[in-house]
Amino acid sequence: AWSIERPPGDTAGCTFCHTSSEERCSTCHQRHQFDPKVARRAEQCKTCHWGKDHRDWEAYDIGLHGVVYQVNKWKPEQFDFSKKLSDADYVGPTCQYCHMRGGHHNVQRFGTVYTSMGMSMADRGAPIWNEKRDRWVSVCDDCHSPRFAREQLQALDEAVKDAGLKYRETFKVAEDLLVDGVLDPMPKDLCPDWSGQHLWSLKIGAYHDGEAYGGKTGESGEFRMSNCTDVERLCFESVGYFQTYIYKGMAHGSWNDATYSDGSFGMDRWLVNVKQNASRARRLATLEKKVGITWQPEEFWKTGEWLDELTGPYIVKNHPGKTIFDLCPDPGWLDTHHAPAEEV
Numbered sequence: 001a002w003s004i005e006r007p008p009g010d011t012a013g014c015t016f017c018h019t020s021s022e023e024r025c026s027t028c029h030q031r032h033q034f035d036p037k038v039a040r041r042a043e044q045c046k047t048c049h050w051g052k053d054h055r056d057w058e059a060y061d062i063g064l065h066g067v068v069y070q071v072n073k074w075k076p077e078q079f080d081f082s083k084k085l086s087d088a089d090y091v092g093p094t095c096q097y098c099h100m101r102g103g104h105h106n107v108q109r110f111g112t113v114y115t116s117m118g119m120s121m122a123d124r125g126a127p128i129w130n131e132k133r134d135r136w137v138s139v140c141d142d143c144h145s146p147r148f149a150r151e152q153l154q155a156l157d158e159a160v161k162d163a164g165l166k167y168r169e170t171f172k173v174a175e176d177l178l179v180d181g182v183l184d185p186m187p188k189d190l191c192p193d194w195s196g197q198h199l200w201s202l203k204i205g206a207y208h209d210g211e212a213y214g215g216k217t218g219e220s221g222e223f224r225m226s227n228c229t230d231v232e233r234l235c236f237e238s239v240g241y242f243q244t245y246i247y248k249g250m251a252h253g254s255w256n257d258a259t260y261s262d263g264s265f266g267m268d269r270w271l272v273n274v275k276q277n278a279s280r281a282r283r284l285a286t287l288e289k290k291v292g293i294t295w296q297p298e299e300f301w302k303t304g305e306w307l308d309e310l311t312g313p314y315i316v317k318n319h320p321g322k323t324i325f326d327l328c329p330d331p332g333w334l335d336t337h338h339a340p341a342e343e344v
Contacts, residue, residue, distance in 0.1 A: 037081040041096075042057075059249045065253055112124060118248060137153070155250060156247070178213065181212075187221075193222045199221035201224035226310075242262055246263040
């Protein structure tokens with residue numbers, strides 16, 4: 001969805017993985033070579049699994065397991081990649097050893113509860129996830145005790161719960177600004193989002209009902225990564241980047257990454273920035289009301305050379321009254337309006 005929002009020239013990094021490389025044998029086995037020894041090295045995952053909102057490689061690389069791998073990977077007696085994953089006796093785990101245990105190619109089977117790359121608030125220690133957690137403990141048990149593994153998973157749970165507190169508070173500050181009409185600009189004052197609508201970018205799912213959010217009951221907004229208020233962008237980055245760092249860092253034994261490298265410290269910083277923005281907006285609104293100023297947002301929020309290249313304006317101009325969901329009657333993964341309850 002974030003790729004759709006922007007012109008093709010902006011999204012080379014998105015389309016390289018999500019179209020040209022996704023779910024192809026040659027992505028990991030390398031075209032023209034197709035050597036299992038190559039596919040078993042952790043670096044094969046690095047091409048796609050790194051970056052701000054899916055920080056897997058960084059979390060692994062600077063965590064304890066990644067350091068063991070980096071200093072020993074050229075020693076055949078420590079990492080014999082000629083062996084199958086099912087009988088490997090590596091001195092430390094690679095991405096493949098844990099996530100493709102025994103050569104199993106369903107990587108999400110060994111995810112620590114996949115919820116939008118860690119962005120969604122979920123109690124990963126809840127009984128519903130017991131099977132997944134037991135499966136993870138069985139992986140860690142190759143080198144560690146089950147007690148140690150469960151303690152690490154509990155530490156991950158606590159870190160994510162703490163992040164959720166900041167997540168909720170950051171979003172609540174932004175939501176109150178919108179409801180009180182002091183968010184500048186409001187959704188109606190912006191260029192349409194990538195779906196061709198003017199819903200609040202943080203109205204995800206049916207969590208916010210009422211006209212104040214720009215949509216009808218049950219309608220969903222779409223995350224904006226550009227041309228939105230600083231408050232909304234900070235909210236997005238807080239959960240889309242920093243909370244993901246916390247989740248990925250804790251899951252990969254990279255505790256410093258979860259804390260210092262824009263993990264929990266980053267969420268702290270962005271929450272303060274949102275609060276300061278809100279304070280200034282409210283003080284300014286009070287002064288404007290006192291002196292009788294009716295503020296009108298500048299036109300540059302609605303139009304411009306850059307904005308003309310985005311999907312939303314194209315839909316509004318060429319298909320008046322339609323949205324991307326009307327133009328794609330079977331949107332599949334785009335259908336955020338009617339996601340099945342079990343997926344939510």
